[in-house]
Amino acid sequence: MAIDAQIAAVRAAQGALAIERSMLNAAFAGPPAPTSSPGVNATKRLALSDGATVFHKPFSGVHVANALAFGQTDETPPLHDAVGWRVAVVLGEPWQSLLSPCVLREHAGEDGALSLQASGWPGDLASTLSPEWCSPAAFFDSLIAQQDRHADNWRWDGSRLTLIDHGYAFARPGDILNHTDLLVARRSHGAAALLEAERQALERLLGDAGLMGIASLLLPDRAQALRERAERMLARGEVLRPGEF
């Protein structure tokens, strides 16, 4: 694959956290759940022997036309799912707790992204009204150039927000935006200015030539776009405008 080096770098980076080791090492319990809509990324719902429910998005199952429509390649969506989590890990809290953990792992001989099921339900706009949750989520989506953050790509359990599905992220200038609802909400509340913790996180990221290891996980043009977004955010002191990749 054209992203073999990036896949190898993700594999080398993952496994330090207990949740990642659990997702990498626990056996799969039983078959995947039957699906009636296998056409979009061929994602499988699986159970792990420790009781966790996970979703496996194989590299071979990417819906190519859909990925290309977003400016992705036929390989990048599962990679970007895993890199989204790695960005959250290097940024630390509050962002690490905002994302559903994701690792690269094989299932049934297919390599792909394995994401942990998030608690809560889709479609709830409560988090867009909560600065505690909306602000860090909007910062994260702005930084990673999330292209499709709508209310069915997050989960809300009444007290906690979890962001899911980062396949269509790490966009480049000119790539399309479908939704970035949390970023829109933050800006519409007059809260575009960076918080001190956000400024410090960007300074840490840019203070390392390899973006704290993230640059090696992305194709070079996407890593460069990430660096430039972080620089713009710092220079302006605010999250970027929707679609500003």
Add this chain to the structure above:
Amino acid sequence: MIRVRFTTSEFNLETHEWVELPIADLIADGEEVRISGPHAEWINLDIGIVDPETRERVTRSGGAERWARLLPFAFRNGDIDVEVSVVAAAEPAGVAFRYSTAA
């Protein structure tokens, strides 16, 4: 007329079998959308979806049936199963909500 069925499933650790759980049933009929089911509120009817063939962003107001056919592309992470089918005639739907795009 397009019917979209949303389901999820839970794994039974004792039987090692998946149990399907209904979320919602959506009917797009012309310009009208009806949705019902135990968790119909989970489905965001204002969502825009990128048509992979035309790369055009499609919303409900741009054509309810076309939008409904594209709904699987909005649910890619695997925890909500989205089944689209074409139905020939009106079915009793136990309608909970009606949304018209004609307004």
